[in-house]
Amino acid sequence: MDDELTILLVEDDPDxxxxxxxILEMDGHEIRVAGSFAEVLNAGVDPAIELAILDRRLPDGQVEDHLAGLTERLPNAEFIIVTGFANMEGTIASFKQGVTDxxxxxxxxxxxxxxxARIAKHKRVEAELQREQRFANQILETTEALIVVLDLDGRVVHVNKHFSVVTGWELEQLVNQDYLLHCIPAADRKRASEVFRESVCGRQVSGFRSGVLTKGGRVRQIRWSDTALKDANGEIESVLAIGIDVTEMVEAQEASARDHRLAAIGQTVAGLAHESRNALHRINxxxxxxxxxVPLQTDMREEIETIARASNELGTTLEEVREFAAPIRLHLETALLPEIWRRVWSYLAKSRVSRDVELSETLCDCGCPVVVDVLRMExxxxxxxxNSLAACQDPVRIRLQCRCDGGGNVFLDFEDNGPGLSPEQQQMVFEPFFTTKVKGTGLGMxxxxxxxxxxGGMIRIAQPTQCGARFLIRLGKHELTLEDDCTGSRESSNA
Structure with missing residues (x-):
């Protein structure tokens, strides 16, 4: 027999x-015996017993008086009661307490x-279901795919462990939340909503890519396959989305395309600069x-100055595009980061004349030493x-926080009080030739x-503390080491 059980017989009649x-050993079952309820209750918990066959009336009482204790001592057992003294009240009481037969x-x-045999079959089916459930749970928790289950209103029912690893969101933080509003960037919500509606109608959608917002505000690119889940009656009850993180692949493709564009731009600009340089020299x-x-304070002198400004703007634009297309070669040296930005701030003094502008600083006590190309950091x-001076109306307030972690990194937090960046602008701010200015090449950021x-550093957009634009920058210190932990800080401001 394939469905052998470990059975406990509780009976005081030897025959x-x-x-x-x-009867039971003939079918291959393993048999254990006890002569009283007390013998079972005093033996402690025994999870190996799968079936207990109990005489209803024994010298130490009736079975319905001991079922609660027996259920506790035999947590995995089904119960059959045999008796020659049946009554309706006792039978009903036993079934209410979970007796099988x-x-x-x-x-x-x-x-x-x-x-x-019926109980053994039930046990076997139950064991198979438990194995399948454990297998499914193991897949859910170990697969390197993001798994999301949504109800028909688009609210989160379940996310797996890998979703939490990639996004930082735990299930407790997302359950019953509107998934599209909570986890999908605004630019992708319309298409994601369309896919969700298709899935609710029973259509499977594969190969759909959308961004997912992480807890830290970053966007990961995920390729999804969505399908509907049905209940026992065949009715759609939820939507299952399985996704693969393709962020690195997308970034690599974009970087490759960008490199091709840069190469084409570089060739074009090199030829253009060569042809234009002599003409600009002649104009100047x-x-x-x-x-x-031409004397000063005349209309013709103003026209001459207009020509000069136009020539300078054209030269600046050509140089900016040439710099963008050219490979970056670093000349590293040790410097203090605040000294670099203070020097640049002083260069821009003319653009701050007659404006209400203030730069505030919060620094580590160590002075934030870095190994960088100073001209590039300028x-x-x-x-x-x-960008901040152009975007902000007076009073302009720019805040810089700089700290070290003692492990070779310097973290810079740059924030202004301007109008900030819309979600669409945040997506595009680092793209070449994207600009919010009336004039400009769109290459600055x-x-x-x-x-x-x-x-070897990183820059990203962050949520502003109040309003305006905010950027976080991390720079590695390379071979430079610090003995201090750099936990102290000091504040200052410059008009």
Missing amino acids: SLANMID YLLKPVHPDVIRQSV ASVELLRLD QVFRNLFE SIVQRIVHAH
Whole structure:
């Protein structure tokens, strides 16, 4: 027999006990015996017993008086009661306490065998279901795929462990939350909502890619396969989404495409700069000669200055595009980061004339030493400062916080009090040629990102503390080491 059980017989009549042992052992079951309820209760918990066959009336009481204790001592057992003294009240009380079967003496061998066989089959099916459940749970918890289950209103029912690892969101934080509003970036919500509605209608959608917002505010790119889950009646009750994190692949593809664009831009700009340089030199030389001949405070002198500004703007634009397309080669040296941004701030003094502008600083006591290309880092701060000065209305307040972690990293928190960036602008701010200004090439923040990355660092947009734009930058210190933990800080401000 394939469904052998470990059975406990509780019986004080030797003949009945011997008869049942013969019947059950013939079918391959393992038999244990006890002569009283007290013997079982005093033996302690025994999870090995799968079935207990109990005489209803024994010298130490009736079975319904001991079922609660027996259930506790035999947690994995089903119960069959056999009796020659049946009554309706006792039978009902026993079934209410979870008894599986109730047999009258004398018990026919076929009856007891059929009852035990039915319980054995139930146990086998239950064990198979438990194995399948454990297997499914193991898959859910160990697979390197993101798994999300949503109800028909789009609220989170379940997320697996890998979803939490990738996004930082724990199940307790998401359950019953609107998934689209909580986890999908605004730019992707319309398409994600359409896919969800298709899934609710029973259509499977595969290969759909959308961003997922992490707890820290970053966006991970996930390729999803969505399908509907049905209940026992075949009715759709939820939507299952299984996703693979393709962020690195998408970034690699975008980087490759960007490199191709940069190469094309570089070739174009090199030719353009070569052809334009002589023309700009001639224009500038002619402007200088005209300045000598034309008096100040005349209309013609104003036109000459307009030509000069246009020539300078064209030269600056060509140089900015050329710098963006050219490879970044670093000349590293040890410097204090605050000294770099203060020097740039002083360069921009003319742009702050007659404006209400303040730069506040919060620094580590160590002074935030770094190993960087100083000129390149000046470019970084010049772009950040110029963007804030252009975007903010007076009073302009720019805040810089700089701290070290004692492990070779410097963290810079840059924030202004301007209008900030919309979700769409946040997605595009580091893209080449994207700009919110009326004038400009749209290369400033892209150059900033390239310089920071060239230093082995990272820059990202962060949630502002009040309003405005906020950027977090991490720079590694390379071979530089610090003895101090840099936990102290000091504040200062510059108008």
